[in-house]
Amino acid sequence: MSAATSMPPLLPESKLTACPDCGAEVSRRAMSCPRCGGPVAQIVIVASAPPAAAPEKPAQSTSSRGVYCVLAFFFGLIGVHNFYAGFVAAGFVQLILSLTGVGLVVTVPWVIAEMLFQRTDGKGLRFQ
Helix, strand or coil: CCHHHHCCCCCCCCCEEECCCCCCEEECCCCECCCCCCECCCCCCCCCCCCCCCCCCCCECCCCHHHHHHHHHHHHHHCHHHHHHCCHHHHHHHHHHHCCCCHHHHHHHHHHHHHHHCCECCCCCECC
């Protein structure tokens, strides 16, 4: 008689189970049979919900609006305030325009408008 057919059924409280391939007694917690290597337990993956994240505060810039406005007031014609806030391209344009006499006509109102209306930095984050 083979071991698989002569094996008595295991009691429910037993910590052992029969290997479906070779019939050897295997622990219920075993993933594979130590005798034949066949799979004993099916792997059950239980998806858990991700941990609840704390409500995020809106991201704020590390740049200060007050510093931005002071830089715009004193050094706005050469675009220093835009370099400070991360608007590098606008800073270069203001710098180049201010080097020409005609550019000053454009740069002065531009700087005044930025001082009044600019609320975010170059990354789109609100000033502190």
